[in-house]
Amino acid sequence: MKTKLCLLYGGKSAEHNVSLQTAKAVIGALDLNKFDIHPIFISTEGEWMKGPQLNAPVKDVKELQFNNGEEISPNALSTSISSSEKGEGYDMIFPLLHGPNGEDGTVQGMLELLNLPYVGNGVLASSAGMDKVIMKNLFAQAGIPQVNYTWFIRSTWKANEEQAYESVEKEIGYPCFVKPANLGSSVGISKCSSRDELAKAFQEAFQFDRKIIIEEGVKAREIEIGVLGNDQPQCSVPGEIVPKTDFYDYKSKYEDGDTALIIPAEVEEDVADKMKEIAIQSFKALDCSGLVRADFFLTEDGRIYMNEVNTMPGFTPYSMFPLLWKHTGVDYPTLIGKLVDLGLERYQEKQTIKHTM
Numbered sequence: 001m002k003t004k005l006c007l008l009y010g011g012k013s014a015e016h017n018v019s020l021q022t023a024k025a026v027i028g029a030l031d032l033n034k035f036d037i038h039p040i041f042i043s044t045e046g047e048w049m050k051g052p053q054l055n056a057p058v059k060d061v062k063e064l065q066f067n068n069g070e071e072i073s074p075n076a077l078s079t080s081i082s083s084s085e086k087g088e089g090y091d092m093i094f095p096l097l098h099g100p101n102g103e104d105g106t107v108q109g110m111l112e113l114l115n116l117p118y119v120g121n122g123v124l125a126s127s128a129g130m131d132k133v134i135m136k137n138l139f140a141q142a143g144i145p146q147v148n149y150t151w152f153i154r155s156t157w158k159a160n161e162e163q164a165y166e167s168v169e170k171e172i173g174y175p176c177f178v179k180p181a182n183l184g185s186s187v188g189i190s191k192c193s194s195r196d197e198l199a200k201a202f203q204e205a206f207q208f209d210r211k212i213i214i215e216e217g218v219k220a221r222e223i224e225i226g227v228l229g230n231d232q233p234q235c236s237v238p239g240e241i242v243p244k245t246d247f248y249d250y251k252s253k254y255e256d257g258d259t260a261l262i263i264p265a266e267v268e269e270d271v272a273d274k275m276k277e278i279a280i281q282s283f284k285a286l287d288c289s290g291l292v293r294a295d296f297f298l299t300e301d302g303r304i305y306m307n308e309v310n311t312m313p314g315f316t317p318y319s320m321f322p323l324l325w326k327h328t329g330v331d332y333p334t335l336i337g338k339l340v341d342l343g344l345e346r347y348q349e350k351q352t353i354k355h356t357m
């Protein structure tokens with residue numbers, strides 16, 4: 001029996017195009033003797049378009065953009081549960097979506113309501129991981145080392161802007177980073193070294209969210225670790241990101257494409273071990289499942305800070321997460337298979353839970 005795998009990709013997000021590249025790569029890597037591939041393309045407007053079952057890899061992402069396809073309502077997926085016994089539904093959903101409306105628990109919540117098995121993190125981990133303030137508060141409670149931070153909601157800032165800037169200067173100082181709480185891909189993020197820049201950075205970040213975070217800026221290397229598993233998560237080797245720009249901004253992530261990835265990262269073994277320990281602690285602090293990429297800062301004097309976790313990290317074969325696993329001995333097709341198995345394991349466990357006395 002082949003696994004009927006539904007791929008969800010595209011999406012109403014700044015990372016729409018990355019998601020298309022991911023879908024193309026995942027389709028190319030899937031063993032067609034084991035999987036039937038059912039694509040669902042989500043347009044930048046948020047419409048869900050069902051495409052025909054795919055029986056071969058695609059050459060171009062254009063083949064995956066069913067702009068004139070059959071538009072379906074997301075909850076049309078629900079019919080797949082009742083029909084799966086009849087061989088019509090899906091056995092597993094793989095959301096290949098990044099950022100808001102995909103990586104933030106919204107799609108996961110819908111899949112939970114429909115009782116559909118899916119790959120990756122659940123509602124809680126996805127939404128907590130998307131909100132940098134909530135994530136950092138949970139990490140702080142777990143004793144995970146982080147840079148100093150503070151946050152504001154728009155109305156507090158509007159009520160007294162000067163007071164907001166003063167408190168940032170007092171609590172955090174310069175240089176600092178100002179970020180929308182719920183975004184990703186470095187959108188709306190600024191580095192500030194003066195009151196003037198701080199005011200501009202607030203204006204900018206508040207365009208993207210009603211909540212922003214302000215962090216102490218550190219001069220540090222950026223090291224990342226992949227975590228894979230459910231109750232017994234495992235770590236990959238660490239990798240280092242070396243952006244050409246001052247920091248790893250939107251342009252260096254998606255436009256230049258020449259940011260260097262060094263795998264394995266050249267760090268002392270005790271540093272790598274400590275990071276792995278923190279990566280697992282972070283995974284557990286957010287109650288993650290399936291996968292996360294844990295991103296660290298490593299300062300010149302050897303201090304390790306957790307920066308963030310990504311609950312659906314970049315997933316093309318050239319992205320950090322799959323490359324980390326490749327260097328750890330898990331190639332791309334095997335990684336995809338493991339993620340599907342982990343999703344199924346979590347789903348089956350959930351089916352054993354009693355809902356009434």
Ligand SMILES: Nc1ncnc2c1ncn2[C@@H]1O[C@H](COP(=O)(O)OP(=O)(O)O)[C@@H](O)[C@H]1O
Pocket residue numbers: 147177179183184185186187189215216217218219220222247248249295307308
């Ligand atoms: N506190 C900080 N100190 C130094 N650099 C930072 C800090 N916060 C962010 N950066 C830089 O900005 C980049 C993007 O920030 P990050 O918090 O990872 O946001 P995103 O979720 O968009 O990836 C980081 O990869 C790093 O280069």
Ligand SMILES: [Mg+2]
Pocket residue numbers: 295308
């Ligand atoms: Mg980041």
